Amino acid sequence: MDKLEIQHIRTDFPILEEKVYNKDLIYFDNGATTQKPRCVVEKIEEGYYHLNANIHRGVHYLSQKATEAHEAARTTVADFLHAGKREEIIFTRGTTEAINLVATSFGEAFCHEGDEVIVSVMEHHSNIVPWQMLCERKGMKLRVIPMNEWGELDLDVFKSLLNEHTKIVSIAHVSNVLGTINPVSEIIRIAHAKNVPVLVDGAQAVPHIPVNVVELDADFYVFSGHKIYGPTGIGALYGKSDWLNAIPPYQGGGEMIATVTFEKTTYNELPFKFEAGTPDYIGSTALAEALRYVQNIGLDKIAAHEHELLIYCTEKLLEIDGMRIIGTAKEKSSVISFLVGNIHPYDLGMLLDKLGIAVRTGHHCAQPLIDSLEIPGTVRASFAFYNTKEEIDTFVTALKRVVTMLS
Amino acid sequence: MTINELQDEIIDEFSQFDDWMDKYALLIDLGNSLEPLDGKYKNPQNIIEGCQSRVWLNAELNNGIITYQGESDAVLVKGIVSLLIHVLSNHTPDEIINTELYFIDAIGLKEHLSPTRSNGLVAMVKQMKLFALAYKSVNSQQ
Numbered sequence: 001m002d003k004l005e006i007q008h009i010r011t012d013f014p015i016l017e018e019k020v021y022n023k024d025l026i027y028f029d030n031g032a033t034t035q036k037p038r039c040v041v042e043k044i045e046e047g048y049y050h051l052n053a054n055i056h057r058g059v060h061y062l063s064q065k066a067t068e069a070h071e072a073a074r075t076t077v078a079d080f081l082h083a084g085k086r087e088e089i090i091f092t093r094g095t096t097e098a099i100n101l102v103a104t105s106f107g108e109a110f111c112h113e114g115d116e117v118i119v120s121v122m123e124h125h126s127n128i129v130p131w132q133m134l135c136e137r138k139g140m141k142l143r144v145i146p147m148n149e150w151g152e153l154d155l156d157v158f159k160s161l162l163n164e165h166t167k168i169v170s171i172a173h174v175s176n177v178l179g180t181i182n183p184v185s186e187i188i189r190i191a192h193a194k195n196v197p198v199l200v201d202g203a204q205a206v207p208h209i210p211v212n213v214v215e216l217d218a219d220f221y222v223f224s225g226h227k228i229y230g231p232t233g234i235g236a237l238y239g240k241s242d243w244l245n246a247i248p249p250y251q252g253g254g255e256m257i258a259t260v261t262f263e264k265t266t267y268n269e270l271p272f273k274f275e276a277g278t279p280d281y282i283g284s285t286a287l288a289e290a291l292r293y294v295q296n297i298g299l300d301k302i303a304a305h306e307h308e309l310l311i312y313c314t315e316k317l318l319e320i321d322g323m324r325i326i327g328t329a330k331e332k333s334s335v336i337s338f339l340v341g342n343i344h345p346y347d348l349g350m351l352l353d354k355l356g357i358a359v360r361t362g363h364h365c366a367q368p369l370i371d372s373l374e375i376p377g378t379v380r381a382s383f384a385f386y387n388t389k390e391e392i393d394t395f396v397t398a399l400k401r402v403v404t405m406l407s
Numbered sequence: 408m409t410i411n412e413l414q415d416e417i418i419d420e421f422s423q424f425d426d427w428m429d430k431y432a433l434l435i436d437l438g439n440s441l442e443p444l445d446g447k448y449k450n451p452q453n454i455i456e457g458c459q460s461r462v463w464l465n466a467e468l469n470n471g472i473i474t475y476q477g478e479s480d481a482v483l484v485k486g487i488v489s490l491l492i493h494v495l496s497n498h499t500p501d502e503i504i505n506t507e508l509y510f511i512d513a514i515g516l517k518e519h520l521s522p523t524r525s526n527g528l529v530a531m532v533k534q535m536k537l538f539a540l541a542y543k544s545v546n547s548q549q
Contacts, residue, residue, distance in 0.1 A: 021427060344481035346459045347435075350519075351483075354427040362459045376480055377459065405432060406482060 001305045001385070009297065010386050012037040023356030026391045031176050031204060031335055031382030032360055033226045036290070040230060043289040047282040055281050056255060056272075070281035073288035074271065077236050080291045081221060082212040085241055087270040091284050094235035095203040096126040098222035099170070101237060101274065102199055103130035105247040106168060113139035116165040118196075120145040120153055120182070121372055122175040125365045127201045131170060141165075144368075151178035151327040155186065162194045169198045173205035177364045177378065178327025179310075179335030181209070188217050197243065203227055207384070208306055208333050210299040213238050225283065230290035234283030237274070244270050251276040302385045306334035309383045309392065316396040320403060326378050337364075337378035340399075343406045345377045351402040352379075357395055410502055413494045414510035421514035430515065434486030441489040444478035455534055457527030460484045464531055466538035471499055473542055475535060479527070487511070487519055487528060495535055500543035504536060 001009075010016050013035045018025045027035060047069070053062035055070050071086075078086040092098040111117075117131045121144050128142075135142050143166075145158045162169075169191045174181050188198045197219035202211060207228040213221045220243065224235040249256055249267055253276035258266040267273045294302065313336055317323050322341035339345060349361030362377040363370040370377055381395065408416070424430045448465040455462040460481035467474050475492045479485040494510065495503050511517055519528055 344460060346481040347483050351428070351431055354431065405428070405435060 001301060003388075006305075006386065006388055012039070012293075013386055014038065016386060020356045020358075021354055024394075026357045026395055028381040028383060028387065028391075028395065029358045029360050030207075030384040030387075031227075031364075031380060033232070034207060034229045034384055035386070036229055036231070037293050039293055040286050040290045043286040044231060044282055047285055051285075052282070054278055066281050069285045070279065073281075073284040076288035076291055077284075078238075080206075080211075080295070081236075081238050082214055083238050084214055088238055088241050088244065090237040090239065090244070090271050090274040091279055092222070092235050092237050093233055093280075094224035094226070095201060095222050096130075096224075098220075098235060098237035099127055099199065099201065100130045101250040102168075102170075102220050102222075102239070102247075103134045105250050105274075106197075106243070107134040107138060109247045111138050111140055111167050114141075114165060115167045116141045116143050116161075116163070118143045118145060118158070118161050118166055118169045118171075120171055121147055122151065122153070122178060122180065122366065122369050123170075123172055124176050124201065124203070125367065126203075127170055127172060128368065140167075145171075146372075147180075151175065151180045151329045152331075153180075153182055153187075155183070155190065158187065159190060162191065162196060166191075166194065166196045169196055170201065171198065172201045172203075173211070174202075174208065174333045174335075175327065175366075175369075176204045176335065177337050177366050177369055177380065178329065179332040179337070179382075180327060180329040181205070181331040181333055183331075184218070185216050188219075192217065204333065204335070207294070207302075208299075209303050219243055225287040225290065228287075228290055229293060230287035231283050234280050234287050236287075241270060244274070249273050249276065253277045255279070297385065305385050306383050306387075309387055309389065310334045310336065312389055313381065313383070313392045313396070316392060317399075320396075320400060322403075326373065326375065334383040335380060336382075337380045339375060339378055340403050341407065343403065345379045347406050348379045348399070348402060351405065352395075352398055355398040355402070357398055410494055410498055410506045414508070414513075417490060417494070417510050418513045427515075431483065434516070435482055436486075437489040438479075438482040438485035438487075441478065441485050441492075442476070444476050448476060449478070455527045455530045457530070460527060462488060462527040462531045464488075464534055464538075466535070466542070468500075468542040468545060472497055473500060473503060473539060475538070477531070484519070484528060487516060488531065491532065491535065500539040503539035504543065508532060 015035050051066050053066045055067040074089050075086045077089045131142055143161045146154050173184050184200050191198045199220035200218045202221050202223040206223045219240050221238040226232040256268050256273050256276040258268050324339045326337040345361040349359055352359055360380045444463050449463050453463045453465050460479055462479045464477040475496045477488040477492055479488050
């Protein structure tokens with residue numbers, strides 16, 4: 001993307017014009033959440049002003065319209081992930097709820113005492129805790145794939161962890177701390193050779209790289225809307241229909257039923273079986289708008305620009321004495337975690353904030369990973385397609401000033 | 408000096424700076440000059456675990472007067488720890504318990520104490536008062 005194109009794109013994001021402490025905002029916290037283009041915010045407004053009626057149950061005009069919009073959004077998500085069937089897309093509140101859904105429902109149907117779940121050392125808490133809770137409920141074991149010094153998973157150990165007790169593998173597509181793009185295709189192939197299904201946590205992947213769930217052969221793939229320029233509180237679970245049909249509902253309520261009597265309730269078919277209660281149809285339509293926005297720019301183009309930012313920023317950062325980049329995998333997304341000398345990440349983050357730069361500090365909800373690296377946390381800069389090299393220059397200059405103050 | 412006189416003194420000192428970075432530079436100086444906490448007090452009982460940084464705090468009672476010692480792994484937090492110790496140390500439990508700490512807000516560092524910052528400072532202020540409460544009961548038994 002050339003300069004003009006990015007400048008044009010930036011005008012779609014009014015928040016990027018904000019001043020913080022009288023300084024131009026530089027937003028490098030896209031791994032936590034992304035900013036929203038006008039079209040997404042307008043879609044939410046349009047939804048509430050012109051399209052608001054509860055879906056699926058109404059015979060009236062507005063209800064029909066809202067239902068169509070929600071179901072069209074499902075198709076958009078299915079197309080975006082290249083899912084085979086639209087009913088394989090379940091709307092959830094986000095990645096966390098989607099993983100909890102699978103851990104609960106899959107666990108209920110297929111897991112027993114003595115069984116095992118495999119995750120990796122670089123998982124976000126949302127891909128650890130739901131499985132730990134399952135393990136506690138069922139008396140199961142959590143097994144962990146380790147990584148090498150660059151932040152790449154050790155697939156040989158992974159192979160050795162797979163055994164007749166393994167019920168499921170749940171793995172991040174992209175690490176939110178290290179930026180590592182994990183070889184999920186290979187992981188899935190290895191797991192499938194032992195008849196073990198795989199859930200892929202795509203929260204940090206879908207905004208940055210094209211995903212094709214059928215090519216990957218993922219059994220479950222989950223992501224959050226707000227990390228891909230959509231609203232908060234909406235996300236999606238893709239699941240192969242064979243699996244989704246084989247596991248029980250996650251929550252009970254309206255919408256997910258076929259018939260209800262006090263003696264017995266029968267459940268609705270996919271996808272409604274997993275969408276109890278009034279779904280966030282405003283959120284789903286706005287999410288679909290965000291996905292269209294991303295597709296219009298083009299994920300290949302986005303990935304190329306973000307990769308350029310990653311390389312440029314990494315080179316600039318390495319000019320700083322004492323710079324230590326945490327996560328140097330060969331396949332890496334536009335996330336840079338770092339530490340400088342013995343300076344605490346909190347101090348760096350607080351001072352950068354006062355210079356108008358939004359980065360994240362701490363353990364990034366991946367405490368086991370941070371503990372395994374024996375560091376107090378990291379400072380993390382994570383880029384989106386609307387970020388520029390000029391912003392990186394300002395950031396690096398600010399960082400040098402801050403490091404001098406703290407040294 | 409009373410606790411409030413000490414608070415006012417700090418407010419005066421910080422009020423000479425308009426720029427945030429100058430305030431932070433002073434805080435860094437304060438943090439760096441805080442006497443390191445004796446290793447024997449850096450134990451699990453004295454640790455106040457925050458989401459981002461850790462704070463250790465110890466308190467002693469001598470002749471009815473409390474003195475605090477503390478430290479943090481982050482220097483900005485250490486700067487605030489140093490201010491809190493400066494204000495509250497060498498006072499009686501009653502004086503500490505009845506104090507309203509207004510200086511942090513007045514010097515514009517309140518954000519460090521907001522519960523969402525999770526840097527252990529809210530818990531530290533609470534812990535300082537709890538020490539005072541505990542020592543008050545010791546005092547009254549003597």
